Amino acid sequence: MNQLQAMRVFTRVVDLSSFNLAGKQLGMSAAAVTRSVGMLEAHLNMRLLNRSTRSLSLTEAGRLYLEGCRAVIEKLDEVESELVRATRDPSGVLRIAAPAVFASGALTALLGAYRDVNPRVDFDVTAYDSHIDMIEGGFDVCFATDRQQVNASLVSRKLTSVKETLAAAPGYLARKGVPHAPGDLAQHDLLAVSDSPRSWDFASAEGMQRVSVNGPLTASGYATVRAAALAEMGIALLPLPLVADDIARGTLLPVLNTFEVNDGMQHVSIVYSGRNYLTMKVRSFIDFAVERFRAHSAHAAHGAHNAPVALRAVA
Numbered sequence: 509m510n511q512l513q514a515m516r517v518f519t520r521v522v523d524l525s526s527f528n529l530a531g532k533q534l535g536m537s538a539a540a541v542t543r544s545v546g547m548l549e550a551h552l553n554m555r556l557l558n559r560s561t562r563s564l565s566l567t568e569a570g571r572l573y574l575e576g577c578r579a580v581i582e583k584l585d586e587v588e589s590e591l592v593r594a595t596r597d598p599s600g601v602l603r604i605a606a607p608a609v610f611a612s613g614a615l616t617a618l619l620g621a622y623r624d625v626n627p628r629v630d631f632d633v634t635a636y637d638s639h640i641d642m643i644e645g646g647f648d649v650c651f652a653t654d655r656q657q658v659n660a661s662l663v664s665r666k667l668t669s670v671k672e673t674l675a676a677a678p679g680y681l682a683r684k685g686v687p688h689a690p691g692d693l694a695q696h697d698l699l700a701v702s703d704s705p706r707s708w709d710f711a712s713a714e715g716m717q718r719v720s721v722n723g724p725l726t727a728s729g730y731a732t733v734r735a736a737a738l739a740e741m742g743i744a745l746l747p748l749p750l751v752a753d754d755i756a757r758g759t760l761l762p763v764l765n766t767f768e769v770n771d772g773m774q775h776v777s778i779v780y781s782g783r784n785y786l787t788m789k790v791r792s793f794i795d796f797a798v799e800r801f802r803a804h805s806a807h808a809a810h811g812a813h814n815a816p817v818a819l820r821a822v823a
Contacts, residue, residue: 697742
């Protein structure tokens, strides 16, 4: 028995609470994972896991052994990581998943900047709008908005925000009228992404008002909702980067833009597995992304801070 490999398998099973998921991540069959944990228990002559058809739980001995496994694995990974870092640059294919609206804009700029520094890294990008399983997908790094559920075993670090806006086609507004207050939306056709909240919250100086979203179309992706809005089917809540060109051309018009809807922003985070299991290419990409967006935020905050001073000086 390869005891170190068995310790890694055992730790991953505990982290994921699943023999099947651990096998998928480790490139092993569920039967091989079960056999590895069983051999470890036989070697130690004690049960580490309580198994049932629905759940796994650690025995008391398993909890103690897990702590030791983590310490050993973390130290070995640290030694190997330092060795890799000292001997070669990041290289290989980085598998990334990202919301479609982020993948087509800010992510491509990030990837271009990163590859300028690390030309031996290539990218395999999966763009999604509806739910995606970040663990089963086997991605190195994922990006997710605060509308998407993230597995508790993953690390999530907030990077940036994407503004949202209500928009509709001029033809639709000519036919149905222009809403002047959130309450007017009850008389309109509302278009939404299927896994988004089923109500929109509007904030103004007068307070908060909630509007139920019931309309002729829901879709798994923003591209379809945008197309429906362009086809004069109704009013849609869409990420501003997706419709900025439509608004500039006048094929879509902002609606109720004096109100802030659903806090006005979708926050985007970078999501990845625990720090103990990162390869050099993954760690370097995460660090690069965090630093790049931190620098952009600082620059934006500096501009916002200086703008009122300039206005006062002119006055």
